[in-house]
Amino acid sequence: MIPIPRLPHDPRRARPHRRGGRVRRRVAALALALAGAAGTAGAVELTMWVMPVTNNAQHDIPALIAPWLAQHPGTTVRVTVLDWESGWNKITAAAASRRGPDLLELGSTWMPAIAAMGGLEPLSAAQLAEVGNGAPYYAPLWKTTQVFGHAAVYGVPWYADVRAAFYRTDVFRQAGVDPAQAFASWDAFHAALKKINGQVVAGKRVAALAYAGKNDWNVVHNLAPWIWNAGGDVLSADAKHSALGSPQALRAIEFYSSLAVEGLVPSNALEKDSDILEGAWVGGDYGVIFSGPWLMRRIFEAPADAVVRNHFDVAPYPAGPAGHATFFGGSNLAIFKGSRHKAEAWSLVRYLGGKAPQLQLALLSSMMPARIDAANDPAWTSRHPVYGRLTAIAADGRAYPAIPAWGPLEAVYTKHLGQVAELSSGVGEPWSVPALKALIATTVIEADKVLEEAN
Amino acid sequence: MTTPGLTVTTAAAGPRRRRRRFDAFPYLLLAPAALMMVVVNLVPIVQGFRMSLLKLNQYTLSQFMDAPFIGLRNYRGVLLDPDNPVHAGMLGALRNTALYSLLVTACAVALGLGVALLLNRDFSGKAAARTLLMLPWVVPTYVVGTLWGFMWQRDEGIVNHVLVDVLHLMDHKPFWLIGSNTFFAIVIPTIWRAWPVLMLIFLAALQAVPEELYEAARLDGANAWQRFRNITLPALKPVIVIQVMFQIIDNIYSYNIVAMMFGKGAGYPGEWGDLLMPLLTRQSFSYWRFGEGAAVSFVMMAVMLVFVAVWMRTFRRSMTDEA
Numbered sequence: 001m002i003p004i005p006r007l008p009h010d011p012r013r014a015r016p017h018r019r020g021g022r023v024r025r026r027v028a029a030l031a032l033a034l035a036g037a038a039g040t041a042g043a044v045e046l047t048m049w050v051m052p053v054t055n056n057a058q059h060d061i062p063a064l065i066a067p068w069l070a071q072h073p074g075t076t077v078r079v080t081v082l083d084w085e086s087g088w089n090k091i092t093a094a095a096a097s098r099r100g101p102d103l104l105e106l107g108s109t110w111m112p113a114i115a116a117m118g119g120l121e122p123l124s125a126a127q128l129a130e131v132g133n134g135a136p137y138y139a140p141l142w143k144t145t146q147v148f149g150h151a152a153v154y155g156v157p158w159y160a161d162v163r164a165a166f167y168r169t170d171v172f173r174q175a176g177v178d179p180a181q182a183f184a185s186w187d188a189f190h191a192a193l194k195k196i197n198g199q200v201v202a203g204k205r206v207a208a209l210a211y212a213g214k215n216d217w218n219v220v221h222n223l224a225p226w227i228w229n230a231g232g233d234v235l236s237a238d239a240k241h242s243a244l245g246s247p248q249a250l251r252a253i254e255f256y257s258s259l260a261v262e263g264l265v266p267s268n269a270l271e272k273d274s275d276i277l278e279g280a281w282v283g284g285d286y287g288v289i290f291s292g293p294w295l296m297r298r299i300f301e302a303p304a305d306a307v308v309r310n311h312f313d314v315a316p317y318p319a320g321p322a323g324h325a326t327f328f329g330g331s332n333l334a335i336f337k338g339s340r341h342k343a344e345a346w347s348l349v350r351y352l353g354g355k356a357p358q359l360q361l362a363l364l365s366s367m368m369p370a371r372i373d374a375a376n377d378p379a380w381t382s383r384h385p386v387y388g389r390l391t392a393i394a395a396d397g398r399a400y401p402a403i404p405a406w407g408p409l410e411a412v413y414t415k416h417l418g419q420v421a422e423l424s425s426g427v428g429e430p431w432s433v434p435a436l437k438a439l440i441a442t443t444v445i446e447a448d449k450v451l452e453e454a455n
Numbered sequence: 456m457t458t459p460g461l462t463v464t465t466a467a468a469g470p471r472r473r474r475r476r477f478d479a480f481p482y483l484l485l486a487p488a489a490l491m492m493v494v495v496n497l498v499p500i501v502q503g504f505r506m507s508l509l510k511l512n513q514y515t516l517s518q519f520m521d522a523p524f525i526g527l528r529n530y531r532g533v534l535l536d537p538d539n540p541v542h543a544g545m546l547g548a549l550r551n552t553a554l555y556s557l558l559v560t561a562c563a564v565a566l567g568l569g570v571a572l573l574l575n576r577d578f579s580g581k582a583a584a585r586t587l588l589m590l591p592w593v594v595p596t597y598v599v600g601t602l603w604g605f606m607w608q609r610d611e612g613i614v615n616h617v618l619v620d621v622l623h624l625m626d627h628k629p630f631w632l633i634g635s636n637t638f639f640a641i642v643i644p645t646i647w648r649a650w651p652v653l654m655l656i657f658l659a660a661l662q663a664v665p666e667e668l669y670e671a672a673r674l675d676g677a678n679a680w681q682r683f684r685n686i687t688l689p690a691l692k693p694v695i696v697i698q699v700m701f702q703i704i705d706n707i708y709s710y711n712i713v714a715m716m717f718g719k720g721a722g723y724p725g726e727w728g729d730l731l732m733p734l735l736t737r738q739s740f741s742y743w744r745f746g747e748g749a750a751v752s753f754v755m756m757a758v759m760l761v762f763v764a765v766w767m768r769t770f771r772r773s774m775t776d777e778a
Contacts (some may be wrong), residue, residue: 271632411741427634440737
C-alpha cells in the first residue's frame with residue numbers, strides 16, 4: 001500500500017491545531033473579560049426616564065441624584081427627559097416590548113395602565129417596609145402606586161400636583177369681597193365672582209374667572225373637584241361604570257358651566273388652553289384661576305413690576321354641599337420590569353422618595369413634595385406663605401381611582417366635557433340643562449363602553 | 456434556388472435558434488427597490504390587516520400579534536355598532552371629510568390655476584413673485600396648524616382684527632375655533648398651504664404649451680376665454696386630473712392641521728371640525744383600541760383604492776394625453 005502523503009494543509013492534521021488555537025483564544029478572551037470586569041467591579045449604568053419637572057430637568061435631576069451617586073461609586077445614571085406629549089407613547093411602547101429604562105417617572109394616572117401591562121416591577125414586602133408601607137406619603141398619592149382592587153404596590157410617590165384657587169387680593173379688596181367668605185360655598189363664590197367681574201385694576205379690566213375649553217388637557221382635572229364637592233364622583237364605587245350621570249355630578253357640571261354662560265368666565269377664554277390662561281392671569285386679565293403649584297414658578301418669573309407678584313393668594317376650592325376637596329395628582333417613581341439592575345434602581349427610587357431629595361426637588365420645581373413631612377417642612381412652607389396654604393389644601397386632596405382604563409376613560413371625558421364649554425360659549429346650540437344632560441348621557445355611554453373592556 | 460456553400464435558414468427556424476436568453480440584469484437592478492417596497496409597504500400592510508382581526512387593546516397589547524383572534528368583529532364594531540367608541544362621531548367626521556376634501560381641492564386647484572395663468576406672462580419681478588407665492592407651501596403643516604390656531608383667536612387673532620377692525624367687513628368678532636366655524640378654520644389654512652405647489656405644477660405645464668397654438672387661435676379670431684377653453688384647458692387636462700386625484704387623497708388623509716390646532720385636549724375640534732384621520736387616531740390610540748383602529752384604516756384604504764381605480768379608469772385617456 002502506498003502511504004498517502006500528509007500535506008501541510010491536510011485538514012486532518014490542521015484541525016487539532018486550529019481547535020487548540022480556538023480554545024486558547026477563548027481562554028485568553030475570557031481572561032481579558034474577567035480582568036476587565038475586575039477592574040470595574042460593581043460598575044452599573046442605570047437609565048432613568050423623567051418628565052420636565054423643572055425648567056432644566058436635564059441638569060437638575062443629575063444634581064438631585066448626585067448625593068446618591070457619591071454613596072454608590074461605580075454607578076452612573078443616564079437621565080433622559082421625556083415630554084408629557086410624547087412620553088406616554090414612549091413608555092407604553094417600552095412596556096409592550098419590555099425594553100426600556102431601569103427606573104422611570106410616571107404620571108399618577110398613567111401608573112395603573114403600565115402596571116396592568118406588566119411593565120412595572122412590584123415592590124417586595126421588604127422594600128415596602130423600607131418606605132414605611134407608604135405611611136410617610138399622602139394617602140391619595142400612595143393609592144396611585146397601586147392598581148384599584150389589588151394589593152401590589154408598583155412605586156413611590158415623587159412629587160404632587162395639588163389644585164387650588166389662585167386669586168388676586170387687590171381685585172377682591174377693590175370689589176369689597178372677603179376671600180374668607182368667597183370660597184365658603186358655591187353661592188358665596190358665585191356672588192364674589194359677580195362682584196369682581198369687570199373691576200378695573202391698575203388700568204386693566206379684570207374678568208372674574210378663567211377656565212379653558214375643549215383644547216386643553218385639564219378639562220377633567222378642572223371639573224372633578226366640583227363633582228366631588230357636590231357629592232358625586234367620576235366613577236362608580238366599584239370603578240366599573242361612569243358616575244357622571246348622577247344628579248350630584250350633573251349639578252356640579254351645571255353650576256360650573258353656568259359661570260361661563262353668565263359671562264363670569266369670558267367666552268374667549270374657552271378657546272384657549274390652561275397655559276395661555278395662566279399667562280393671562282399672571283398678566284392681570286383675570287381675578288381667579290384654578291391651577292397648581294407650578295403657577296408659583298410662573299409668578300416668580302413674571303416681570304418685577306407685574307401687579308400679580310404682590311397681590312395674590314390661594315384658597316381651597318369653593319365648598320360644595322359635600323366639602324371642598326381638590327384634585328391631587330403628581331408623579332411616581334417605579335422600577336421597570338425589564339430592568340437588569342433592579343436592586344440599584346430600587347436604591348435610587350428609595351433615595352428619591354426620601355424627605356431631603358423631595359424637599360430639594362420641590363424647591364427646584366415648585367411642585368409640592370409627595371411626602372407629608374417634606375410638605376410640612378419649614379424649608380417649603382416658609383418659602384412663601386402660599387406654599388404653606390397649598391400644604392393645608394392638600395389635606396383635602398383626592399385622586400382618581402387607579403384603574404388601568406383611566407387613560408382611555410380620561411380621553412372620553414376630555415372629549416365630551418370639552419364640549420360642555422362649547423355649549424356654554426353661546427355659539428351654536430344654546431346652553432340648557434336638557435342639552436347638558438343629553439351631552440353627559442352620550443359621555444356615559446361611551447365611557448361605559450371603554451370601561452366594559454376592563455371589566 | 457440554392458447556392459453551393461450557402462446555408463439558407465427558414466424564417467421559422469430563425470427565432471428558434473436565436474431564442475432570447477433570460478436576462479436577469481434588469482431584475483437585479485429592480486430587486487433592491489422591490490425588496491424595499493416589500494419591507495416598507497407590504498409587510499406593514501399584511502401586519503396591519505392581521506391586527507385588524509385581533510382583539511388588540513390595552514390589555515392584550517403586550518401579546519401584540521398573539522392577541523386573541525376575533526375575525527371580522529372589529530369591522531362590524533366600527534362600521535355598524537353605534538355604541539362602539541371608535542364608531543362614535545364617525546358619520547359626522549365622514550361628512551366633514553367629504554366637504555373638506557371637495558372644498559379644499561376645488562379652491563386650491565382653482566387658485567393654483569388662476570395664479571399660474573397670471574404668472575405665465577412676462578412682467579418684471581416675475582421670479583420674485585413666484586418665490587414669494589411659494590412661501591406658504593414651504594411652511595410645514597404642523598406649523599401651519601399652530602400658527603393659524605393663534606390667528607383664529609377671536610379677540611387677539613389677526614384674522615378678526617383684519618376682518619372687523621381694518622376692513623370693517625363684520626360688525627362683531629366671530630369665534631372661529633368654537634362652533635360650526637371650526638370647519639372654515641381648518642379649510643382655509645389647508646387651501647392656503649396647498650395652492651402654491653399646484654400653481655407651480657400648472658405653471659410648468661403651461662410653459663410646455665406651444666405658443667404657436669395661441670398665435671393660430673388669435674389669427675382665427677379666438678378671444679381669451681376661447682383660447683383658454685380650447686387650448687389651455689385641454690393641454691393641462693392630464694396634469695389637472697392627476698393633481699385633483701392627489702389633492703383628494705391628501706385631504707381625505709389630512710391630520711396635521713386639525714391635530715395642531717385642537718390637539719391640546721382630547722384632539723376633538725367639535726362636531727364641525729372633526730375629520731376621519733384625527734378621529735381614527737384619537738379613538739383608536741387614545742382609547743387603546745388598536746385592532747379596531749387597524750380595521751378602520753383598512754376600510755379607508757379599501758375606499759381609497761376603489762376611488763383611485765374609478766378615477767384612473769374614468770380619466771385614463773385624459774391622463775395619457777390621448778384625448
